[in-house]
Amino acid sequence: MSLFLxxxxxxxxxxxxxxxxxxxxxxxxxxxxxxxxxQGSILLFGALAFVSLKDAGVPVAGALAITVGLLIVTAxxxxxxxxxxxxxxxxxTLFMATLGLSYVAEGVAQGFMGSQVRALDLGIEDLxxxxxxxxxxxxxxxxxxxxxxxxIALSLLFNRTRIGIQLRGVANDTLAAxxxxxxxxxxxxxxxxxxxLVGLVSGLLWGAxxxxxxxxxxxxxxxxxxxxxxxxxxxxxxxxxGVVVGAGESLAETYIGPFLGGGITPWFAYALALVFLFIRxxxxxxxxxxxxx
Amino acid sequence: xxxxxxxxxxxxxxxxxxxxxFGVAAVTALVLxxxxxxxxxxxxAIIVPFLILSLAGLGLNLLxxxxxxxxLGSGAFMMVGAYATFALQLRVPALPLPFAFILAGLVAxxxxxxxxxxxxxxxxxxxxxxxxxxxxxxEWLFLKFPWFYNGNSSATIALARGLSVFGLNAENxxxxxxxxxxxxxxxxxxxxxxxxxxxxxxxxxxxxxDAAAAVIGVPTRSAKLQAFFVSSFILGxxxxxxxxxxLGSASVQSFGLxxxxxxxxxxxxxxxxxxxxxxxxxxxxxxxxxxLDWSFQHLFAGQVDEGxxxxxxxxxxxxxxxxxxxKEPEGLARLLALPNLRRSSRRTLFPSVRR
Numbered sequence: 001m002s003l004f005l006x007x008x009x010x011x012x013x014x015x016x017x018x019x020x021x022x023x024x025x026x027x028x029x030x031x032x033x034x035x036x037x038x039q040g041s042i043l044l045f046g047a048l049a050f051v052s053l054k055d056a057g058v059p060v061a062g063a064l065a066i067t068v069g070l071l072i073v074t075a076x077x078x079x080x081x082x083x084x085x086x087x088x089x090x091x092x093t094l095f096m097a098t099l100g101l102s103y104v105a106e107g108v109a110q111g112f113m114g115s116q117v118r119a120l121d122l123g124i125e126d127l128x129x130x131x132x133x134x135x136x137x138x139x140x141x142x143x144x145x146x147x148x149x150x151x152i153a154l155s156l157l158f159n160r161t162r163i164g165i166q167l168r169g170v171a172n173d174t175l176a177a178x179x180x181x182x183x184x185x186x187x188x189x190x191x192x193x194x195x196x197l198v199g200l201v202s203g204l205l206w207g208a209x210x211x212x213x214x215x216x217x218x219x220x221x222x223x224x225x226x227x228x229x230x231x232x233x234x235x236x237x238x239x240x241x242g243v244v245v246g247a248g249e250s251l252a253e254t255y256i257g258p259f260l261g262g263g264i265t266p267w268f269a270y271a272l273a274l275v276f277l278f279i280r281x282x283x284x285x286x287x288x289x290x291x292x293x
Numbered sequence: 294x295x296x297x298x299x300x301x302x303x304x305x306x307x308x309x310x311x312x313x314x315f316g317v318a319a320v321t322a323l324v325l326x327x328x329x330x331x332x333x334x335x336x337x338a339i340i341v342p343f344l345i346l347s348l349a350g351l352g353l354n355l356l357x358x359x360x361x362x363x364x365l366g367s368g369a370f371m372m373v374g375a376y377a378t379f380a381l382q383l384r385v386p387a388l389p390l391p392f393a394f395i396l397a398g399l400v401a402x403x404x405x406x407x408x409x410x411x412x413x414x415x416x417x418x419x420x421x422x423x424x425x426x427x428x429x430x431x432e433w434l435f436l437k438f439p440w441f442y443n444g445n446s447s448a449t450i451a452l453a454r455g456l457s458v459f460g461l462n463a464e465n466x467x468x469x470x471x472x473x474x475x476x477x478x479x480x481x482x483x484x485x486x487x488x489x490x491x492x493x494x495x496x497x498x499x500x501x502x503d504a505a506a507a508v509i510g511v512p513t514r515s516a517k518l519q520a521f522f523v524s525s526f527i528l529g530x531x532x533x534x535x536x537x538x539x540l541g542s543a544s545v546q547s548f549g550l551x552x553x554x555x556x557x558x559x560x561x562x563x564x565x566x567x568x569x570x571x572x573x574x575x576x577x578x579x580x581x582x583x584x585l586d587w588s589f590q591h592l593f594a595g596q597v598d599e600g601x602x603x604x605x606x607x608x609x610x611x612x613x614x615x616x617x618x619x620k621e622p623e624g625l626a627r628l629l630a631l632p633n634l635r636r637s638s639r640r641t642l643f644p645s646v647r648r
C-alpha cells in the first residue's frame with residue numbers, strides 16, 4: 001500500500017509541473033485561438049537566458065528582471081511579426097507557424113547561449129521527506145506550492161484586474177470585444193508575455209531538476225496529452241489533466257511497465273489521451289465545441 | 294467557382310501545352326542521365342535522399358494537403374515501413390524486394406489507418422495527438438523488442454542480402470538511384486491519378502469543408518481513413534527506401550520526431566495540396582543546408598563551429614516556415630506556377646476550420 005501511495009503522490013507532484021506547462025498553452029489558446037507549439041521552446045529560451053545571465057555573474061534579481069524583460073520583448077515581437085500578419089487564418093496555419101517559431105526560438109537560444117547542459121541551483125535542496133513510511137520529494141512539494149501560488153496569482157489577474165476582464169472578454173467573443181474598443185493586439189501581447197512568464201517559472205523548476213538543456217523544450221510534448229485530458233480552454237482543466245497524467249504515468253510505469261518491458265512513460269500519456277479523445281473529445285473541463293455551418 | 298479551388302478551373306490553352314510538353318521532355322531527359330552526369334557523391338548523398346524525401350512529402354501531402362488532416366507521425370509510418378521490409382526480407386527470404394516493399398507499405402497503411410481512426414470523431418490539431426502517439430509508441434516498440442531488429446547489438450536494421458530487384462543488383466549508386474527513381478515515379482503517377490479520381494475529389498471536399506461535404510453526400514469518414522491509409526502506404530515505402538536505399542542501415546533515430554517535422558516543412562515550403570510541391574519542398578530542404586555550408590565556409594572561413602551552424606540553420610528554417618505561411622501559403626509550387634495561374638484566385642486551404 002505504501003508503494004502505491006508513494007508512487008501516486010510522486011506522480012501527482014510531478015503532474016503539477018506538467019500542469020504548469022499546460023497553463024501556458026491554455027492562456028494563449030483562450031485569448032488568441034492559437035495552439036502554441038512553441039511554448040516549450042520559449043520555456044527553454046527563458047530558462048537558458050536566466051542561467052546564462054546568472055553564470056555571467058549577474059545577481060539573481062537582476063537576471064530575473066532581464067529575463068522577464070526579454071520575454072516581454074519576445075511576446076511583442078511574436079505579436080507583431082507572426083500573429084498580426086496571420087490574423088484570421090485557419091488554426092492549422094497558425095499551429096504550423098508556431099512550429100516554425102519553435103525552431104526559431106530554439107535556434108536563437110542555443111545559438112547564442114550554447115547547447116550544453118547547464119546546472120541551475122535555485123537553492124532548494126532535494127531532500128526526501130518521510131510521512132509515516134511514505135517518501136515524498138521535498139523539491140516536488142515546493143514546486144507544487146509554486147504552481148499553486150502561480151494559479152492563484154493568475155486567477156486574481158483574470159478576475160480582479162481591468163486587463164484580466166478584457167482578456168476574458170477577448171477569449172469569450174473576439175468580435176464583441178473588438179467592437180467594445182478593446183485593443184486586441186495589446187491583449188495578445190500581454191497574454192503571450194504572461195504565458196512566457198508562466199513558461200519561465202516552469203522552465204526554472206524543470207531546469208533545477210534535470211539541468212537546463214534542449215530536452216527542456218520537449219515538455220511541450222508532455223503538455224499536449226495534459227491538454228487533451230483536461231480540456232484546451234480551462235486552466236482548472238490543465239491542472240486536473242496534469243495531475244491525471246502525472247499520477248497515471250508513474251502508476252503505469254510501476255504496475256503495467258514490468259509486463260511490457262518498462263520505459264512506457266514516453267507514450268503512456270498519449271495512449272491515455274487517445275482514450276479520452278474517443279470518450280470525451282472536449283476534455284474533462286473543456287468547453288464542448290459547437291460547429292456552425 | 295473561384296474559391297472551390299480545384300485546379301481544373303485553369304483554362305486549357307495550347308500556348309501553355311507546348312512549353313509544358315517541352316518541359317516534361319527536358320525533365321525526363323535530365324532524370325535519365327543524372328547518374329552519368331554527376332559524381333557518385335551527388336547521387337548518393339543528395340539526389341537519392343531528395344527523391345525519397347519527395348516521396349515522403351507526397352505521402353504526407355495526400356493526407357495534410359489534400360485531405361486536410363494534420364499529422365506529426367510521418368516518421369512513425371516511415372519507421373513501420375522500414376522495419377516491416379526488414380522483417381519480411383529476413384523471415385521470408387523467397388519474397389522479392391519489390392513485393393516486400395509493397396507488403397511493408399500495406400502494413401504501414403494499416404497502422405496509419407488505425408492511428409487515423411480518431412479522425413472520425415475529432416479534427417484539426419487534435420489529430421496531432423493521435424499521430425504523435427504513433428511516433429512515440431513505435432520509437433519505443435522497435436527499440437524495446439529485439440525481434441524487430443533481429444537482436445543485433447547495435448539495434449539497427451540492414452538488409453543482409455543487400456538490395457536486389459529480381460536478380461539485378463541495386464547496391465551500387467546507379468542501382469540505388471534507379472530503384473528509388475522507379476519507385477518514386479510509379480507512386481507519383483498513381484497519386485497523380487488518385488487525386489483526380491472521385492477519391493481525391495472527396496478528400497479535397499473534406500479538406501475544404503467537411504460538414505458541407507457530408508451534406509452533399511461525400512462519405513467523409515471513410516474518405517479520411519482512405520487518406521490515412523494511402524498516405525501511410527506511401528510513407529512506409531519511403532521509409533523502407535530511406536533505410537535501405539539511402540542509409541544502408543537504419544535505427545529508430547533515423548525516423549525520429551525531427552523527421553516528421555522535416556516532412557511537414559517540406560510540404561509547407563513546397564506547397565500544400567500540390568504534387569510538385571513535395572518535390573520542390575524536398576529539393577529546398579535538401580539544398581538549403583548545402584547552400585548554408587558553402588556560404589559559411591566562404592564567408593567565415595571555418596570560424597563558425599558546427600553546433601552554431603546547426604542552430605543558425607534551425608532558426609533560418611523556422612523563419613522560412615513563418616515567412617511562407619504569411620506570404621505564400623501555397624508555397625514554392627504557386628511561385629513557380631504564377632504566370633499560368635495569374636487569373637485564377639488564391640485557394641484557401643482548410644477554410645472549414647477557420648474561426
